[in-house]
Amino acid sequence: MQTDEAPLLSPAHNGAGLGLCIAAVxxxxxxxxxxxxALPHALSNTGWSGLLLLVMFAINGAYIGFRLGTCWEMIAEHYEDFRTHELVRDPYPLIAERTGRVFGQGWGLALRWVTTACIVLTLWGGACVFIILISNFLANLVPLTAMGSCQWLLVVGGVMIPVTWLGSPKDFWPIAIGALVTTSSACILIIAQIVMDSADQDSLSNCTVISRATSLAFISGPEFxxxxxxxFMQAFGTIMFAFGGASTFPTIQADMRNKSHFKWAALIALMVLGVIYTPTSAVGFFLLGNCVQDNIVDNLSAGPIKIVVQSELEISLCVGQIRLAFGRRPST
Structure with a gap:
């Protein structure tokens, strides 16, 4: 008899694919x-309550992971055809369709299309943000060319088109490790540079206009x-976007060896995300106050560390574009 503690999907139904640790990464x-x-600037718009929002959305993301994980286990338990990742290219809409069929065949198809539309709009919005950020970074890193961020936008968009042809996440898991490593390293460098800038007040004359405002914040103390x-509402959307990614959750779970482990992978992932986000946001907010820019990198003084941070985040954002391709995979 099935108990509340027993996994809905037995180990015999799990095939090759991602393990727990790789899925969490x-x-x-x-x-x-x-x-x-963007989170440091979001905190400047919310004040102390922004830290509570970070915790709230982290918990919310973990809860969504648990619920979606259970839904997919139930689908795979009741429909044998969906127990292998090769047969499932769009698990999220499939969950909606099978749920809607409880009310009738037409409801199932309607919910499938509504879910698909929501996923596409979410991924389209995320792709726009990533491409714009990548273009701005390239325009700053390659200043000798006549190309501005608008021209780089076209180049980046064209280069990223083949990314949409990639297959299953289990075949490209090393890119996720690369994204996590580069993002974590960039956060450490951002914190280090902000702290060093706060101690080096004599370098005001060598700062850019934006960094000069940063130095003034260090000299007179941050204002809030x-x-x-x-x-607050703008910051609310920014923090919500930072913890987005649920559209890819079922896709990753469908590629796991033991799909009942996905819930724990989601919990670990959100804990890691909190460790990455919270220190960077807090340091930027409490040391810079109202002077924190929309992009925290713009607050860093010019130098090798800023170049390394921009390069690492460039890699991370490019990898982010690849993961967006996994969120909506066409049915075969």
Whole structure:
């Protein structure tokens, strides 16, 4: 008899694919990236409550992972055809369709298309953010060319098109490890550079206009304006976006060896994400106050560390584009 503690999907139904640790790294890598850049500014719009929002959305992401994981286990337990990843190219819409069929065949198809539309819109919005950030970084890293961020936008978009032809996440798990390593390293360097800039107040004359504002914040002390409704809602969306990634959850679970382990992989991934996001956001907010820019990298003083950070985040964002291709895979 099936108990609440027993996995819905028995080990015999699990085939080759991602393990628990690799899946957790994959989830962490595919969610980390752009949130690191914008969260410090989001905290400046929310104040102390922003830290509570970070915790709340981390818990919410873990809960979503648990629920989606259980849903897919139930689908695989009741429909034998869906127990291998080779037969499932779009698990998220499939969950919606099978759930809707409880109310009728038409409801199942309707919910499938609604879910697909939501996923496509989510991934399209995320892709736009990533491509714009990549283009801006390239324009800063390659200043000698006549190409601005708008021209780089076309180049990046064209180069990323073949990414949409990639197959299953289990075949490209090393890219998730690369994304997690580069993002974590960039966060450490960002924190180190901000702390060093706060101690090196004599370098004000060598700073850019943006960095000069940063140095003034260090000299006079950070200032904190009270949150406004508009600023709070903007920050709310930024923090929510930083913990986005649920559209790829069922796709990754479908490629796991033991699909009942996905819930724990999601929990580990959100804990890792919290460790990455919280220190960077807190240091940027408490040391810079209102002077923190929309992109925290713009607050760093010019130098080798800033170049390395931009390069690492460039890699992380490119990998983020690849993971977006996994979120909506066409049915075969």
């Amino acid at each position: 994959f989830l962490s890598g595919e969610m980390a990236g752009s949130g690191v850049l 304006d009270p949150p406004t409704f508009k600023g």
